[in-house]
Amino acid sequence: MIPTFLRRIGPRALSLLLAGLLAACGGGSKGDSGTPPPPPPGPVDYTPASPRLAKAPLIADLQAISAPDKGGRRMGEPGNATVRAMLAERFQSLGLQSFNGSFERPFTSGYGNGVNVVGYLTGTQHPDKAILLTAHFDHIGTKNGQVVCGADDNASGTAAVLAIAAYLKAHPPAHTVIFGLFDGEELGLLGAEAFAANLPAPWRLQDLVLVENLDMIAQGTQGRIFVGGTSVSGTANTQSFLKATVTGAFSASKVKVVPDYERYNNQSDQGPFKDRGVPFLFFCVADDDPYYHTVNDTFDRIPQDFYWAVVEGALETLLRLDAQAALPTLIERPAARDIAPFAVRWKVHPWSRRAPEKE
């Protein structure tokens, strides 16, 4: 369903309109010419001082997920299925737990069918409260016959979730951590919506303390990572707690963290959870990625140490949250009456011949 004013115009006009209005966590139509990025602010060594995560496997996963032979990972296409199988296998080999006996959770939608990859680790202290760590693994496929690799968007978040899952398997979290690698984000947050609307039993939305979503966290040409949710999630107390947590988590990092960046909260997978009142943190380089949705979003252009440092910060954030025994009371929910419904949930890619047609 889309807003009435959008329904009155045809799909083509709508696509053109939305191309300007909607930007999945990024700069919309800019960057399509392949313009090179502005020069970096200076020669900064982003290498984390005392990293918890090894760089090599993180980078290897990023490279494998965004390889051209994955065809741009569009939902429903073979390259997407190849990556999905690889992710499910990894969850298996890491020793994560699965819901209902499988890491793969198929879903149907009016825009096509997809498969989320979901696993979890049971918390040692608070097993009935969960932090949901998410990233979408799908991308947009091809553009003018060329594969759009989606290294930043969002092989970066996907590989980060794999690395963090491996770390947490070895260092068991106090709260349950659910790892959600979602499909169909690029077609309108489809996998996240399907998961939020149909949580695996016995989980309920109120058992999800927080969603931490990683979408485009590598191509930080300005040396900074934006974080959404810190000024809109829950109550004022929640917001100051989240902001302090994120800021503290990056205090030793060369990456500059910019909280209160609420511009694209409806344009990535936290959206369906936000819409249901679940507090969230959304990590994204946003408009700093000049290659957003272009054929230039490739592995070879990723600043590896910056990316590594961001993943460290995302892990540190999660660990600081997990270390709070009173986490569910530190992160409060807005009253039901204050939960605003989603205005526009889906995105349209104007170049696609298979753009959503149903409303």
Ligand SMILES: [Zn+2]
């Ligand atoms: Zn995208």
